[in-house]
Amino acid sequence: MAADAPTLSSQERAGKAFPVSWDQFHRDCRALTWRLNEVGPFHAVVAITRGGLVPAAIVARELGVRVIDTVCIASYDHDKQGELQVLKGVSADTAKLGGGTGKGLLIVDDLVDTGKTGRLVRDMMPDAHFATVYAKPMGRPLVDTYITEVSQDTWIFFPWDTALSFQPPIRDGAA
Numbered sequence: 001m002a003a004d005a006p007t008l009s010s011q012e013r014a015g016k017a018f019p020v021s022w023d024q025f026h027r028d029c030r031a032l033t034w035r036l037n038e039v040g041p042f043h044a045v046v047a048i049t050r051g052g053l054v055p056a057a058i059v060a061r062e063l064g065v066r067v068i069d070t071v072c073i074a075s076y077d078h079d080k081q082g083e084l085q086v087l088k089g090v091s092a093d094t095a096k097l098g099g100g101t102g103k104g105l106l107i108v109d110d111l112v113d114t115g116k117t118g119r120l121v122r123d124m125m126p127d128a129h130f131a132t133v134y135a136k137p138m139g140r141p142l143v144d145t146y147i148t149e150v151s152q153d154t155w156i157f158f159p160w161d162t163a164l165s166f167q168p169p170i171r172d173g174a175a
């Protein structure tokens with residue numbers, strides 16, 4: 001590649017935009033919980049930070065689960081994926097609840113895209129149930145329960161990353 005060739009971000013490569021409002025996200029999390037309620041009960045919810053924190057709070061509230069832990073992973077810097085770094089694993093108490101393999105634990109994230117994050121966390125807790133609100137085809141096989149599939153060339157815009165702004169009329173070339 002030429003030194004000055006533009007590097008496209010994951011978001012730019014995606015091409016299509018799928019904006020999600022708070023209201024839509026809350027509804028999708030509740031729909032996810034209806035499905036999870038058939039699978040549980042779960043000893044604890046494990047949120048993959050940071051995107052998994054919001055759905056984990058809603059799902060835990062709906063399922064009546066009060067033990068909530070986190071796995072903290074850093075990978076995308078805004079919208080470019082780099083090396084995955086595990087900043088924090090689950091606590092010893094949570095690991096014990098999952099019998100060392102994650103059995104009876106519910107892992108929650110906002111989405112799977114390439115599946116790299118999901119694979120890393122699944123490998124830590126192979127018997128846990130893994131749920132995401134949204135799934136793209138590459139990551140979908142890793143997920144046990146999800147609500148909405150979007151195409152691989154779609155970028156999901158979450159309500160905590162966005163704000164209301166002016167949009168040019170479609171007639172003038174808006175996407």
Ligand SMILES: O=P(O)(O)OC[C@H]1O[C@H](OP(=O)(O)OP(=O)(O)O)[C@H](O)[C@@H]1O
Binds near residue numbers: 074075
């Ligand atoms: O399937 P993958 O290609 O691994 O991508 C999915 C992950 O990417 C996003 O997290 P991100 O790394 O952006 O961090 P954040 O949750 O802190 O925003 C999202 O919340 C998932 O955890």
Ligand SMILES: O=c1[nH]c(=O)c2nc[nH]c2[nH]1
Binds near residue numbers: 113154
């Ligand atoms: O906000 C986001 N939207 C996405 O579609 C996505 N894929 C990976 N990481 C992501 N973050």
Ligand SMILES: [Mg+2]
Binds near residue numbers: 048049051052109117
């Ligand atoms: Mg994340």
